[in-house]
Amino acid sequence: xxxxxxxxxxxxxxxxxxxxxxxxxxxxxxxxxxxxxxxxxxxxxxxxxxxxxxxxxxxxxxxxxxxxxxxxxxxxxxxxxxxxxxxxxxxxxxxxxxxxxxxxxxxxxxxxxxxxxxxxxxxxxxxxxxxxxxxxxxxxxxxxxxxxxxxxxxxxxxxxxxxxxxxxxxxxxxxxxxxxxxxxxxxxxxxxxxxxxxxx
Ligand SMILES: C[S@@+](CC[C@H](N)C(=O)[O-])C[C@H]1O[C@@H](n2cnc3c(N)ncnc32)[C@H](O)[C@@H]1O
Numbered sequence: 668x669x670x671x672x673x674x675x676x677x678x679x680x681x682x683x684x685x686x687x688x689x690x691x692x693x694x695x696x697x698x699x700x701x702x703x704x705x706x707x708x709x710x711x712x713x714x715x716x717x718x719x720x721x722x723x724x725x726x727x728x729x730x731x732x733x734x735x736x737x738x739x740x741x742x743x744x745x746x747x748x749x750x751x752x753x754x755x756x757x758x759x760x761x762x763x764x765x766x767x768x769x770x771x772x773x774x775x776x777x778x779x780x781x782x783x784x785x786x787x788x789x790x791x792x793x794x795x796x797x798x799x800x801x802x803x804x805x806x807x808x809x810x811x812x813x814x815x816x817x818x819x820x821x822x823x824x825x826x827x828x829x830x831x832x833x834x835x836x837x838x839x840x841x842x843x844x845x846x847x848x849x850x851x852x853x854x855x856x857x858x859x860x861x862x863x864x865x866x867x
Contacts, residue, residue, distance in 0.1 A: 671819045672714070676737035679715050684850060686717075688859060691848035692774045692803040693721030695861045699845070700799055702726055706769040709793060711759070712776020716742035716752065722772065723751045730766070734758050760789055767795045774803040775859075778822040783830070787837045794866040800839060802830075803847055806858045812850075827860060839864035 672679075679685055696718070702708075702725040710719045713731035715738050723729050729752045733739045739754045755764065760780065771790050780786040790800060805812060805824035813820045831842045847861040 672735040673737040676715065676735070676741050679738065679741065680717065688848050688850060689717035689721075689774060692859065692861060693718050695803070695845060695847035696772055696801050697721060697725065699843075699861065699863050700770055700772070700801055702770070707766075708770040708772060709764075709768045711771060711773040711790060712779065713742060713754075714738040714776075716745055716748055718772060718774045719752055720745065720748060723748060726770075727751070728753065730755055730764070730768070732757060732759055732764070759793070760786065763789060764793060766793070768793055768798060769795055770799040770801070772801045772803075775805075777802055777804045777825070779819050781821040783822070783825070784833050784837070787834055787839075791837045791839065791866055796866055798866045800834075800862075800864045800866065802862045803859055805850075806860055808857055809855070811854050812857050824857075825860075827862070830862060834862070834864050838867050840867050841865045 706726040707728045708726050709730045709732055711732050713719050713733050719729045719731045731742055731752055732755045736756050739756050743754050771794055807826050808824040810823045827844050834842050842864040844860050844862050846858050848859040850857040
């Protein structure tokens with residue numbers, strides 16, 4: 668597989684947009700998820716660990732899943748994540764993990780997977796009954812957030828109602844949306860939602 672994020676991984680953590688977005692999303696997750704010392708969580712599309720790093724001190728273990736090695740190498744190089752974080756470079760849509768989690772989080776990764784319903788189904792399969800899911804991504808946008816022709820971008824944001832319906836179909840309840848952040852750019856303002864839900 669081509670490592671789409673190889674170049675981006677180099678300076679990912681120093682990008683102002685990325686830093687602000689992940690800080691806001693991580694803070695919204697900490698506020699809305701019942702995190703505790705006995706929990707094991709998965710960060711889907713964990714990248715360099717900007718979200719993982721904000722949750723790891725509150726839980727027993729974080730499994731950071733990503734398909735692009737360059738991003739996970741950055742995550743693994745962070746000494747503060749050693750001990751509580753396990754990196755898995757694996758496409759869990761093709762090869763699920765042999766583990767269920769108390770909570771699954773994902774920030775700005777869902778638009779990289781073409782079939783959203785299948786992704787949610789697989790994430791739900793990885794959740795224990797009563798487990799929590801927290802998904803952050805852009806609200807539906809006009810297609811200008813990513814550069815034209817950006818590889819691996821299958822969705823220009825998500826419609827909250829359509830996503831809620833899809834989550835409900837996959838056995839999730841207590842579905843709530845908040846606006847976790849607004850990316851302000853010269854070409855417009857892009858709200859970022861955090862959707863939380865519980866597996867029945
Ligand atoms: C925009 S980055 C976000 C990274 C991190 N969550 C953050 O907020 O900084 C998207 C991440 O999703 C990962 N990704 C893309 N497709 C994926 C897939 N099918 N399975 C797991 N991770 C994937 C990419 O490698 C990348 O690290």
